[in-house]
Amino acid sequence: MVTAFEAYLDTISVHHVGNQAQSEMYALSDHPLELKDELISSLLKQYFLSPFQKAVEVYHLMHSSGNLALNEVHNFVSQIFEDKDKFHEMSEQIAKHLYNVTNHPNIKPGELYVAYFKDVQIEGNLLDAIGIFKSENKETYLKVYPENSGFAVDYEENAININKLDKGVLIFNIEKENGYKVVVIDTANRGQDAAVYWKDDFLQLKIRNDSYNQTSNVLGIYKNFVTEKIDDEFDMTKADKIDLLNRSMKYFKEKETFDMDEFGEEVISNPKAIESFKTFKSQYEDEFDTRIGDTFEISDNAVKKQSRIYKSVLKLDKNFHIYIHGDNKLIEKGFDDERAMNYYKVYFKEEQ
Known part of the structure; x- marks a missing residue:
């Protein structure tokens, strides 16, 4: 800072x-x-x-x-x-x-x-x-000033906005x-x-390859893995993917230190998916010549920034958005033969 x-x-x-x-x-x-x-x-x-x-x-x-x-x-x-x-x-x-x-x-x-x-x-x-x-972008500014018991207006072109x-x-x-x-x-x-x-x-x-950068990189790599790569090996619904992203963000918000093995067990859970993510991470390191440690101190600033682009919204056509913040077992996907349409069934205790 x-x-x-x-x-x-x-x-x-x-x-x-x-x-x-x-x-x-x-x-x-x-x-x-x-x-x-x-x-x-x-x-x-x-x-x-x-x-x-x-x-x-x-x-x-x-x-x-x-x-x-x-x-x-x-x-x-x-x-x-x-x-x-x-x-x-x-x-x-x-x-x-x-x-x-x-x-x-x-x-x-x-x-x-x-x-x-x-x-x-x-x-x-x-x-x-x-x-x-x-400074590349210039703006036009109005100037209002007293004149002859009233006010006058003038302007200045190609001026710089000091807030931009x-x-x-x-x-x-x-x-x-x-x-x-x-x-x-x-x-x-x-x-x-x-x-x-x-x-x-x-x-x-x-x-600089510090805790901020390593935290940002792992969160970014994991997001790409879940949204783009995991479909190649596993059959997952979008709700399942959102759950994986939510669990990863929860891990980074609650922990002070990242540990690759612990993250795999607590967040990904599936042994095959854990190995797939480790391979995906290694490929990123080789492609961008950036080494990310298996353990590092988690940067709160990096977590806050990445949380803005972590999506927990399930978009259904143009009619509904479902925000998933917790247990994905409380939402079920099905298909209605009569209407020939997909549907989600959501369980809850009380309406707020």
């Missing part, structure tokens, strides 16, 4: 980065931005740092070759951390690097801000951090040899091909 109560903005440089796929250029400023007053500095701090207060996933900079020195952003920020006099020069290099990877036609041009913060807290440590931010950061990354001056501690925001182009350039091409990130 990132907190910025004690943080302050030390230095900031602004550049413009176009899209080379659209034959647009970049424009570099000659010197760092001069902040007119404390209010501007405070607004910029709010704009840049507020979105990171909910960020819980920590990444590291990396390079596909395994040689971290080849990661451009790691190289540039390392020079700044070692000699702050190089800040503006390296901010220009960061802008050029971003321009070089901005080659998807759907990537919008925008302003690039490189900022140096002091006393930003992550995981209990107050650290210097370099922030890199890009499009892209951002904070790189903390710690664990340099591992690629620093990094948290990232990317709300623009989410779910599109153009979105990968920020994390994958520009920053080249890998997620």
